[in-house]
Each structure stands twice: as C-alpha cells, then as structure tokens.
Amino acid sequence: xxxxxxxxxxxxxxxxxxxxxxxxxxxxxxxxxxxxxxxxxxxxxxxxxxxxxxxxxxxxxxxxxxxxxxxxxxxxxxxxxxxxxxxxxxxxxxxxxxxxxxxxxxxxxxxxxxxxxxxxxxxxxxxxxxxxxxxxxxxxxxxxxxxxxxxxxx
Numbered sequence: 001x002x003x004x005x006x007x008x009x010x011x012x013x014x015x016x017x018x019x020x021x022x023x024x025x026x027x028x029x030x031x032x033x034x035x036x037x038x039x040x041x042x043x044x045x046x047x048x049x050x051x052x053x054x055x056x057x058x059x060x061x062x063x064x065x066x067x068x069x070x071x072x073x074x075x076x077x078x079x080x081x082x083x084x085x086x087x088x089x090x091x092x093x094x095x096x097x098x099x100x101x102x103x104x105x106x107x108x109x110x111x112x113x114x115x116x117x118x119x120x121x122x123x124x125x126x127x128x129x130x131x132x133x134x135x136x137x138x139x140x141x142x143x144x145x146x147x148x149x150x151x152x153x154x
Contacts, residue, residue, distance in 0.1 A: 022073055022074050029085070030069060068082050080139070092121070093124055
C-alpha cells in the first residue's frame with residue numbers, strides 16, 4: 001500500500017467516525033427533545049406548569065432544537081443549538097430534584113404516576129448529558145478559523 005492509498009483509507013475511516021458521531025448526536029438529541037416534551041406534559045398534569053398559551057414558548061424552543069438537530073446536523077450552528085438545548089434539558093431534572101414542590105418534597109411522590117415522572121427525569125438527565133458531551137466534542141474538533149488562503153483559492 002503506497003502513501004496515497006493509506007491517506008485515503010485514513011480519511012475514509014475519519015469520515016465514517018464523523019458520520020457515526022453525527023448519528024449518535026442526532027439520536028441523543030431527538031431523545032432529549034422527546035423526553036423534554038413528555039416532561040412538560042407531566043408538569044402540566046401535576047399542575048407545576050400552567051396549561052395555556054404560555055406553553056407555546058416551549059413549543060417554539062423545541063422547534064429550534066429540532067431544526068438544530070435535523071436541519072443543521074453536522075454544522076457549527078447545529079452543534080451550538082444542540083449544546084445549549086441539552087444544557088436546558090439537564091437543568092430540568094436538577095430543578096425538580098431540588099424544588100420543594102418537586103420530586104423530593106412535593107405531591108408527585110404520592111401519585112400513582114410518580115414512577116414514570118421520575119423515570120423521565122432520570123432518562124432526560126442521561127440523554128441531555130450525553131448530548132452535551134457529543135456536541136462539545138464535535139465543536140472542539142471543528143476548525144474555528146478558516147485561513148484566508150483557503151477561502152481565496154476556492
């Protein structure tokens with residue numbers, strides 16, 4: 001195998017690895033969005049969030065996260081949206097574990113739906129953390145500045 005062939009093989013393997021990371025990040029981000037919507041529904045049912053038009057703001061946030069995940073996949077803007085959306089997803093379990101009306105001190109523990117609500121919080125924390133890790137890795141692997149020579153040569 002000559003040098004040219006080995007370089008091509010290495011670039012192909014690098015491309016496959018990038019595709020796997022992008023697919024993992026998209027999957028984890030979609031799961032995080034799904035769990036956040038299930039969580040919001042639980043909040044509404046437990047009267048921790050008002051049922052009304054104020055939830056349209058949350059829908060707007062979820063649409064932005066969905067666009068970052070699907071339309072901007074593999075791009076810097078998509079990674080940034082996923083990163084901050086996942087941080088938001090990670091904050092949700094933290095708030096519910098600390099709050100006086102939350103899982104520990106609230107009415108949820110006495111409810112028959114408590115298991116599902118707590119499971120959603122735990123799964124949301126896991127997928128959000130995984131999405132943060134993957135999006136941070138993707139952002140750190142991107143070149144932050146393009147050289148002017150490369151842009152003028154094209």
